[in-house]
Amino acid sequence: MEVFAVPGLPEVRAGDDIAALIEAQADLQDGDVVCVASTIVSKAEGRAFDLSAFEPSHRARSIARRLEGITGDRKDPRFAQAVLAESEELLMEAPFLLTVTQFGHITVNAGIDRSNVPDGDLLLLPDDPAASARAIRESLSADVAVVVTDTSGRPFRHGQRAVALGWDGMAANRDWRGERDRDGRELGVTVQSVVDELAGAANLVTGEGAGGTPVAVVRDWSFGDHDGHDLLFRDPETDFVRQALRQWSY
Amino acid sequence: MEVFAVPGLPEVRAGDDIAALIEAQADLQDGDVVCVASTIVSKAEGRAFDLSAFEPSHRARSIARRLEGITGDRKDPRFAQAVLAESEELLMEAPFLLTVTQFGHITVNAGIDRSNVPDGDLLLLPDDPAASARAIRESLSADVAVVVTDTSGRPFRHGQRAVALGWDGMAANRDWRGERDRDGRELGVTVQSVVDELAGAANLVTGEGAGGTPVAVVRDWSFGDHDGHDLLFRDPETDFVRQALRQWSY
Numbered sequence: 001m002e003v004f005a006v007p008g009l010p011e012v013r014a015g016d017d018i019a020a021l022i023e024a025q026a027d028l029q030d031g032d033v034v035c036v037a038s039t040i041v042s043k044a045e046g047r048a049f050d051l052s053a054f055e056p057s058h059r060a061r062s063i064a065r066r067l068e069g070i071t072g073d074r075k076d077p078r079f080a081q082a083v084l085a086e087s088e089e090l091l092m093e094a095p096f097l098l099t100v101t102q103f104g105h106i107t108v109n110a111g112i113d114r115s116n117v118p119d120g121d122l123l124l125l126p127d128d129p130a131a132s133a134r135a136i137r138e139s140l141s142a143d144v145a146v147v148v149t150d151t152s153g154r155p156f157r158h159g160q161r162a163v164a165l166g167w168d169g170m171a172a173n174r175d176w177r178g179e180r181d182r183d184g185r186e187l188g189v190t191v192q193s194v195v196d197e198l199a200g201a202a203n204l205v206t207g208e209g210a211g212g213t214p215v216a217v218v219r220d221w222s223f224g225d226h227d228g229h230d231l232l233f234r235d236p237e238t239d240f241v242r243q244a245l246r247q248w249s250y
Numbered sequence: 251m252e253v254f255a256v257p258g259l260p261e262v263r264a265g266d267d268i269a270a271l272i273e274a275q276a277d278l279q280d281g282d283v284v285c286v287a288s289t290i291v292s293k294a295e296g297r298a299f300d301l302s303a304f305e306p307s308h309r310a311r312s313i314a315r316r317l318e319g320i321t322g323d324r325k326d327p328r329f330a331q332a333v334l335a336e337s338e339e340l341l342m343e344a345p346f347l348l349t350v351t352q353f354g355h356i357t358v359n360a361g362i363d364r365s366n367v368p369d370g371d372l373l374l375l376p377d378d379p380a381a382s383a384r385a386i387r388e389s390l391s392a393d394v395a396v397v398v399t400d401t402s403g404r405p406f407r408h409g410q411r412a413v414a415l416g417w418d419g420m421a422a423n424r425d426w427r428g429e430r431d432r433d434g435r436e437l438g439v440t441v442q443s444v445v446d447e448l449a450g451a452a453n454l455v456t457g458e459g460a461g462g463t464p465v466a467v468v469r470d471w472s473f474g475d476h477d478g479h480d481l482l483f484r485d486p487e488t489d490f491v492r493q494a495l496r497q498w499s500y
């Protein structure tokens with residue numbers, strides 16, 4: 001398979017048609033997987049806001065005060081308010097805000113970015129990244145899959161890597177259940193989250209900085225002859241780490 | 251960048267020289283990243299064992315009994331013993347064994363595999379995957395980086411994806427600290443775990459099944475002009491999820 005960044009994309013603004021911007025710069029082929037950094041999806045969808053758009057609640061003020069005390073850094077209660085507004089649940093309030101976004105993704109600060117954002121102080125994640133992926137895919141003329149990605153930290157392992165937030169035109173996971181290993185045994189590892197592996201592959205060529213390459217194309221990769229299924233965010237009932245965090249406090 | 255599986259590798263046996271097997275099948279080039287599934291590293295290093303090699307302790311018996319009660323499946327106390335022996339710490343005893351391996355990787359059952367293993371009932375992870383990566387790299391004639399990978403689950407997100415266990419010839423992470431975004435601001439995301447993203451990219455072409463492709467080469471990718479650093483397993487002092495799990499019980 002081949003992975004390449006789409007060159008020459010402009011600064012994306014609210015209202016821009018991402019599919020059209022991509023097609024102006026890349027000859028997509030049927031079967032490609034087009035990975036789009038959520039940053040530009042958010043920009044196109046008008047998700048940049050000034051901090052002043054967020055009137056801090058009592059809770060946001062108390063969270064910001066507590067984080068200020070712990071970290072020694074100034075924390076804007078309006079930022080805490082933005083995080084609360086974007087979150088379905090707070091799993092950790094300290095020493096940082098670990099949140100479940102409205103669409104089910106668990107990440108720090110509800111994935112709100114302050115870098116690569118000229119038009120406002122804050123860039124919120126897309127409201128519904130699966131719908132964003134579908135809209136981009138439906139506007140593209142080639143028959144591709146689309147993955148909307150974000151860079152995010154994770155438990156246990158230092159650093160960040162890209163993951164999928166939303167996808168369309170493919171299943172999130174290869175389901176190996178029922179398939180056999182080299183010795184005819186049924187497979188132990190049953191579900192491979194290829195959509196996250198694609199997001200990671202794309203991020204190797206897009207990067208985190210000023211590169212100006214928010215879109216990467218994966219070509220000549222195929223999902224293969226496997227069952228697919230689409231559960232990517234764990235069911236809270238069987239997410240024991242989430243349950244442990246609910247009971248824990250810093 | 252290009253990612254391809256090395257074709258035609260044989261069944262790997264204890265004592266095999268993985269570097270020689272790879273070079274017999276692939277023309278490696280300077281700058282390639284060679285990703286090797288831990289399965290074959292373990293096989294070459296003689297890490298396949300029969301269950302009978304593990305004499306269950308009192309603790310292993312009680313863990314197996316408890317898991318049997320919870321899951322309704324038969325649990326072999328010798329398997330629990332193997333997991334205990336491979337682990338520095340148990341973070342969860344139920345409803346499954348979440349472990350910290352001796353080399354610091356957090357995964358279920360200490361990463362012990364029961365699939366793709368003909369020579370024994372169990373395949374343990376390599377003892378020291380960083381040393382394994384170094385040994386393979388030093389035996390290869392091209393100037394490459396080597397990543398030893400494994401498929402592993404993760405909190406919050408359903409399914410498994412590949413991660414790096416050990417690596418040599420490159421840093422684990424691109425450190426973006428001090429670099430600037432498109433608008434001149436210092437970057438918020440500071441550390442990109444490229445070695446995990448490379449492992450994920452490789453796994454897209456190696457797969458989990460009977461494919462017989464445990465090695466993938468990433469070509470024409472470059473780490474780039476970034477600082478690098480090598481912390482991949484979080485420091486326990488700042489791994490709050492680990493701390494929450496220590497206090498939690500099922």
Ligand SMILES: Nc1nc2c(ncn2[C@@H]2O[C@H](COP(=O)(O)OP(=O)(O)O)[C@@H](O)[C@H]2O)c(=O)[nH]1
Nearest residue numbers: 009011012037038039151209210211212213214
């Ligand atoms: N051309 C272009 N590139 C952008 C824009 N915004 C961000 N980027 C680039 O997209 C890539 C990913 O940016 P990042 O902020 O890490 O996105 P995220 O991972 O979705 O939060 C980097 O190469 C940025 O330089 C934009 O509006 N236009």
Ligand SMILES: Nc1nc2c(ncn2[C@@H]2O[C@H](COP(=O)(O)OP(=O)(O)O)[C@@H](O)[C@H]2O)c(=O)[nH]1
Nearest residue numbers: 259261262287288289401459460461462463464
């Ligand atoms: N040629 C060859 N392929 C193997 C061998 N063992 C495993 N594989 C293949 O390697 C790939 C990865 O296997 P898997 O069990 O998922 O490895 P893990 O992710 O390191 O646990 C699959 O394509 C397997 O079929 C072997 O001894 N020889």
Ligand SMILES: [Mn+2]
Nearest residue numbers: 111113150151
């Ligand atoms: Mn982001």
Ligand SMILES: [Mn+2]
Nearest residue numbers: 150151207208
């Ligand atoms: Mn990013």
Ligand SMILES: [Mn+2]
Nearest residue numbers: 361363400401
């Ligand atoms: Mn494995």
Ligand SMILES: [Mn+2]
Nearest residue numbers: 400401457458
């Ligand atoms: Mn695997």
